[in-house]
Amino acid sequence: MKRYRPLLHAAIAALAVIVAGPAPAFAEETAIAEAQAPLIVTDIAGREVKLSAPVKRMLLGEGRQLYLVASLEPEDPLARIVAWRNDLIEADPATYAQYLKAFPELAKLTAFKGSEDSLVDIESVIIQKPDVVLLNLETMRTNEDAKFVEKLAALDIPVLYIDFRHHPLENTEPTIRLLGKIMGREARAEEIIAFRHKAMARVRDVLAEHNPPRPKVFIERIGGYSDDCCLSFGAENFGNYVELAGGHNIGSDIIPATFGQLNPEQVIAANPDHVVITSADWEAYVPGGYWIPLGPGADPQVTRKKLEWFPTRNAYTGIAAQETRNFHGIWHQFYNSPYEFVAVQQLAKWFHPNLFDDLDPDATFAEYHRRFLPIDYQPGYSVSLSDSP
Template identity: 55%
Template structure:
């Protein structure tokens, strides 16, 4: 039974009725265009409304200025922190617990500079039915941001209907399922709602230029495509072999001049293959997306890549993958072409950094002069409120036998 069934649901509705009675949903000023509203900053006292279209095509009307937001997935802060450089958490009044659990190194980075994030209420997640809607409503958000994949759960539980009755707008964003299509629209949603459109456009232009450094060079080169198998979330689960289809990291491999083997059999963004299927593919390259997942599997075979990761530990963890039965006898094992990459590139606007590093691994001669650390360092210096800390990548093969 859903957690909001029975008495909890009745108590929630009663509380919501009280909130409505005291004027939560009272009518406000007439809407203005996104272009006009983009100049409105929180705290200016200027009031109005904008209408935005989220990644599901829903038109959502939002009162300005927006001072209080909830991130149902805390990792949406990867985007918010980039747009709200000086006070990246100033408007976040609630979020999920996933940043601290799934990306503890990044959480620790931000905690060191912004210790107040420890006090942000953790509301749970829709995906595992732990989201505390009653508490979220009590925080009086101006906007609730949800990930696209939660839409069916939210609809089934009638969350949107309830929140709409209280005048709490819900906006869907997506950096995970269809990032090629939805990353820029999602960034613009955050930018327009937070009054940071100019900064958003600066980042989008920066991202496009950095991606083009790879795609334009490859378009002019005649190089073979290494056959790549991506092991998704390595060490998170005991079973093999989770991977990416033709989207997300699978698409990044193709952008970087590789051939994503799993796309031959996986019809969507995510999926799972059997060890026997992978063995038959005999990949030239194995790419493992991983991170410090001690919160989920303390003894798992995860690879601790991420900000400030220990290079020796990361390489030692990656070396264990050489012995996996799924890769036995493959060219990847023979040539030690095993690489590990920070898993959260799959869920953030920083995807172009991953594309550059993949290109450098897959075509080292062609991209010998590309300094991926410098790209990521520049991103931090221009757009993020914490310093760059190397450690997002690890490799076993040849001259790339290092972690950064």
């Protein structure tokens, strides 16, 4: 590799001029002033990685990583970001609009396409000259096959794997600490973690004291995104959230991995007491679909009307939840963010309303916004047919 490096660097320099031009002015103007020093960290995949910290130029392999970056550095979350994948723009347009209003220069940030388990275009990475590339854990297999990390390492561009999606209850807090460390925001990271612990204890302690019966729950994943039924979760992610909230996730009995699918007959046979739909505004992907446009600022009348369609699906014919109207919709992005404590509180309130009458997930999330985020809280993350219209 060494004998090819002069040619490779020359090609990279030419490519940077031809394709990208100079780096955006706002990135230079907002560069972090702290002096960098070598740092060795261990990422979520257990890899030891050497980089220069605090990092000044991060490339986000997923745009939704902004949820955490902004929590750690709300004064100017874009100061350290040189490029990102465009998924936040398309998958969470309401949150993107909030950040765009607060930070208009976000519109100038280099964005690239991709999917959750795909490679980041290597030319896009090289051009931006990042101090670090943040990738989701689920991209690891693809990256190994393509020798992506090794190719970047030859150019002194380190890669860190993080995870909010596959094992969020296990990996979210290590991810928070990892980013806090490389950004020089370790104290801030611990404040976020303490907040999460307190929010989760509001549910855990009550359930431990009363030990209520656990209702059977079916999670319909990405409800309304397609006509398929019935995508769901195994024992991880929302499946785990259900258990922490005092329910029993029927997908855990059938699906061996984080994500999977049941057939309608399995759902009917399981006879769930509650059905929870994870959904969001996916107009960019499925125009006019049955999805529920949950997220900041969502109109409750619109989301309730969209939720009304789900009990009519064949998979729910005659189940207990259909009789009691215990159908609920919740923001899908709780599955891929450091905010899952909000989802756990909301699920607990639906499953055990008498035990959690005084619990207010909206107030919890609003407090998180006040303390850690640069945007104002707007409700709209959940809807339920069991509530009075």
